[in-house]
Amino acid sequence: MTENLPRTARPLRVLAAMSGGVDSAVAAARAVEAGHDVTGVHLALSANPQSFRTGARGCCTIEDSRDARRAADVIGIPFYCWDLAERFREDVVEDFVAEYEAGRTPNPCLRCNEKIKFAALLDKALALGFDAVCTGHYATIVEKEDGTREMHRASDMAKDQSYVLGVLDEKQLAHALFPLGDTVTTKDEIRAEAERRGLAVAKKPDSHDICFIADGDTQGFLAKRLGKAEGDIVDGATGEKVGTHDGAYGFTIGQRKGLRIGHPAPDGKPRYVLDISPVNNTVTVGPVEALDVTALTAIRPRWCGSTPAPAGTYTYTAQLRAHGGETEVFAEVVDGELHVRFTEPVRGVAPGQAIVLYDGTRVVGSATIATTTRATAAV
Amino acid sequence: MAYLDHAATTPMLPEAAAAMTAQFAATGNASSLHAAGRRARRTVEEAREALAEALGGRPSEVVFTAGGTEADNLAVKGLYWSRRDADPARTRVLASPVEHHAVLDAVHWLAEHEGAEVEYLPVDHHGRVRPEAFREAVERNPDDIALATVMWANNEIGTVMPVRELAAVAREHGIPLHSDAVQAVGQLDVRFGDSGLAAMTVSGHKIGGPYGIGALLLGRDQTPVPVLHGGGQERHVRSGTLDVPAIAAFAVAAVLAAERRERFAAEVGALRDELIRAVLAAVPDAVLGGDPEDRLPANAHFSFPGCEGDSLLLLLDAQGIECSTGSACTAGVAQPSHVLLATGTDPQLARGTLRFSLGHTSTKEDVAAVAAAIGPAVARARTAGLS
Numbered sequence: 218m219t220e221n222l223p224r225t226a227r228p229l230r231v232l233a234a235m236s237g238g239v240d241s242a243v244a245a246a247r248a249v250e251a252g253h254d255v256t257g258v259h260l261a262l263s264a265n266p267q268s269f270r271t272g273a274r275g276c277c278t279i280e281d282s283r284d285a286r287r288a289a290d291v292i293g294i295p296f297y298c299w300d301l302a303e304r305f306r307e308d309v310v311e312d313f314v315a316e317y318e319a320g321r322t323p324n325p326c327l328r329c330n331e332k333i334k335f336a337a338l339l340d341k342a343l344a345l346g347f348d349a350v351c352t353g354h355y356a357t358i359v360e361k362e363d364g365t366r367e368m369h370r371a372s373d374m375a376k377d378q379s380y381v382l383g384v385l386d387e388k389q390l391a392h393a394l395f396p397l398g399d400t401v402t403t404k405d406e407i408r409a410e411a412e413r414r415g416l417a418v419a420k421k422p423d424s425h426d427i428c429f430i431a432d433g434d435t436q437g438f439l440a441k442r443l444g445k446a447e448g449d450i451v452d453g454a455t456g457e458k459v460g461t462h463d464g465a466y467g468f469t470i471g472q473r474k475g476l477r478i479g480h481p482a483p484d485g486k487p488r489y490v491l492d493i494s495p496v497n498n499t500v501t502v503g504p505v506e507a508l509d510v511t512a513l514t515a516i517r518p519r520w521c522g523s524t525p526a527p528a529g530t531y532t533y534t535a536q537l538r539a540h541g542g543e544t545e546v547f548a549e550v551v552d553g554e555l556h557v558r559f560t561e562p563v564r565g566v567a568p569g570q571a572i573v574l575y576d577g578t579r580v581v582g583s584a585t586i587a588t589t590t591r592a593t594a595a596v
Numbered sequence: 597m598a599y600l601d602h603a604a605t606t607p608m609l610p611e612a613a614a615a616m617t618a619q620f621a622a623t624g625n626a627s628s629l630h631a632a633g634r635r636a637r638r639t640v641e642e643a644r645e646a647l648a649e650a651l652g653g654r655p656s657e658v659v660f661t662a663g664g665t666e667a668d669n670l671a672v673k674g675l676y677w678s679r680r681d682a683d684p685a686r687t688r689v690l691a692s693p694v695e696h697h698a699v700l701d702a703v704h705w706l707a708e709h710e711g712a713e714v715e716y717l718p719v720d721h722h723g724r725v726r727p728e729a730f731r732e733a734v735e736r737n738p739d740d741i742a743l744a745t746v747m748w749a750n751n752e753i754g755t756v757m758p759v760r761e762l763a764a765v766a767r768e769h770g771i772p773l774h775s776d777a778v779q780a781v782g783q784l785d786v787r788f789g790d791s792g793l794a795a796m797t798v799s800g801h802k803i804g805g806p807y808g809i810g811a812l813l814l815g816r817d818q819t820p821v822p823v824l825h826g827g828g829q830e831r832h833v834r835s836g837t838l839d840v841p842a843i844a845a846f847a848v849a850a851v852l853a854a855e856r857r858e859r860f861a862a863e864v865g866a867l868r869d870e871l872i873r874a875v876l877a878a879v880p881d882a883v884l885g886g887d888p889e890d891r892l893p894a895n896a897h898f899s900f901p902g903c904e905g906d907s908l909l910l911l912l913d914a915q916g917i918e919c920s921t922g923s924a925c926t927a928g929v930a931q932p933s934h935v936l937l938a939t940g941t942d943p944q945l946a947r948g949t950l951r952f953s954l955g956h957t958s959t960k961e962d963v964a965a966v967a968a969a970i971g972p973a974v975a976r977a978r979t980a981g982l983s
Contacts (some may be wrong), residue, residue, distance in 0.1 A: 242851070256910065297909075300931075344980035345977070345980050
């Protein structure tokens with residue numbers, strides 16, 4: 218398994234980001250096994266009062282921090298807790314709220330990778346003399362003969378996390394280690410490996426929620442932050458008001474549940490969120506076909522690894538949301554923006570989410586979806 | 597390895613370890629009346645006498661506890677309760693703002709739950725409570741004070757408090773003064789009997805004894821309300837079966853600490869002075885924390901502008917130099933030390949602190965290791981900056 222680590226030619230000084238979960242613990246253990254000089258660090262990120270700084274000092278109160286420390290002790294590496302809560306609040310949490318407020322649907326995990334783990338943390342690690350940051354992400358870094366790097370999907374497509382890492386550039390990739398990336402395995406096997414290594418986190422449940430919304434209630438979190446702002450739900454075809462909502466920010470394009478529309482549509486079919494307009498606080502709904510998107514533009518493209526910005530139009534596959542499927546696209550860079558056409562219409566494309574382009578398994582780049590072109594003129 | 601964190605805990609003295617292991621082989625509850633119990637009781641009482649003598653107190657003034665934290669809690673809460681029970685007007689608690697958390701959090705708890713009005717005494721920029729300031733706080737209204745608590749010497753920056761002078765002021769008004777002397781024993785001339793204190797906390801593992809054992813030296817006229825209720829051991833102030841092996845070893849360590857104190861203070865003080873010189877030579881803008889003269893002989897504390905203490909800790913740890921940013925409990929998530937903030941240190945500067953604390957195993961080589969490593973470590977930590 219250790220041959221999967223890139224740059225094994227020499228031992229590196231590695232800072233292993235340890236969340237307290239099983240993946241990052243096994244990743245750190247594998248980095249040690251590969252001969253690297255590993256130091257563990259737990260990032261205190263969450264300002265969630267239930268888990269962080271409950272007491273006067275926020276000292277060792279976090280269960281995750283304790284789990285990470287225990288894992289580090291078992292692996293036999295030094296361990297530190299770094300407080301990046303302020304950076305996290307500024308770069309991830311505030312961005313998350315602002316994006317929803319603007320009617321978009323952000324991906325905070327991607328943002329955290331871009332701004333915290335492979336920026337604030339990596340910068341500090343490099344300054345302190347480390348060569349690389351190691352995480353428990355599932356993605357593969359391929360080092361080519363010319364020394365440049367590519368990122369590929371994890372061998373196990375079901376666990377692949379390249380979508381939330383597609384924002385990493387060459388410099389970031391050059392200092393990243395994903396020891397789990399090439400694992401053709403199941404989560405059970407990772408757990409078994411953790412068990413074999415004596416790591417108590419082997420049985421710890423996976424976390425799926427947004428880490429700074431401990432109870433999983435994103436709507437409640439946003440409502441607390443943004444306040445109640447009642448507005449209209451209108452039918453996209455007729456312009457008729459069909460209901461009210463407590464704040465347009467609480468919706469995502471393609472959403473069906475929770476619309477609370479009193480009477481059914483004339484055709485009796487369910488209605489979906491087609492558009493969110495924060496300016497007039499209106500949510501537009503319509504039939505599922507109206508969600509079909511034929512093209513989109515995306516801003517702030519970042520080219521993964523050493524891939525240069527592609528000139529001309531290329532055919533790639535694209536992933537439009539975490540855990541989403543792949544779809545074939547024609548992509549072109551126009552004036553610094555990414556213009557994408559779909560060979561077949563796709564549904565539920567939400568501005569604010571990332572579009573990640575792939576050439577086979579290779580990550581080409583990532584950009585933030587700004588506008589979409591609908592197949593029908595329902596909105 | 598250069599272990600320079602003796603203020604967190606210091607290696608057990610071989611004599612103490614021998615005394616402890618000898619007791620492991622024996623059985624007997626010191627409260628039992630049979631022969632095994634009598635043997636245990638004799639061991640405990642001989643230890644109590646030895647410890648009392650080493651600390652300048654009387655055997656009857658020694659209340660064994662499970663460590664410094666418990667002794668602090670017993671003194672602060674117990675004396676608050678008993679003094680308030682005797683006169684409900686007594687709810688004011690005077691405390692220095694640079695106390696260890698075992699005291700600070702206990703008085704904070706009294707404020708939150710028991711109606712205490714906690715008044716933090718002013719300290720100078722070395723973290724010292726001046727007797728005049730203490731007198732002012734006391735004489736504003738001596739009748740509403742439940743107790744006062746001021747540590748003998750600060751665990752982070754090493755400043756020594758004028759405990760005897762403070763105790764004299766408290767005595768004038770019949771107010772009990774408690775002092776946490778955990779860091780002072782073995783380094784300073786700590787004698788409970790002529791200190792004027794009502795209560796004094798000491799701990800085993802800071803002086804070469806075992807963990808999990810400490811004592812509250814408690815004046816015979818003091819009757820704190822117990823924190824732990826039970827079998828009525830230790831003057832009915834602290835219930836619980838006595839830990840005979842730990843008590844025996846603690847007494848051995850205390851006796852040796854007292855015997856060796858002057859020589860220890862001179863030798864370790866010289867090493868410590870050398871360490872301070874070396875650090876200030878390598879990092880000229882480093883700021884020595886605490887009183888430059890009147891400080892614990894084994895303590896050196898610095899603030900390094902533009903660095904995170906955590907970064908320095910990591911860099912030194914990687915080179916086998918073991919020290920601390922402050923007290924161990926705040927080492928989870930980096931926060932500016934309450935001690936430094938109380939002394940008026942700039943909060944940014946207070947983030948870049950290191951405490952080197954020497955002890956009975958310290959050598960010139962330890963100091964040389966710090967002298968060689970500190971300059972490059974600070975330079976590197978500065979590039980990482982204050983995140």
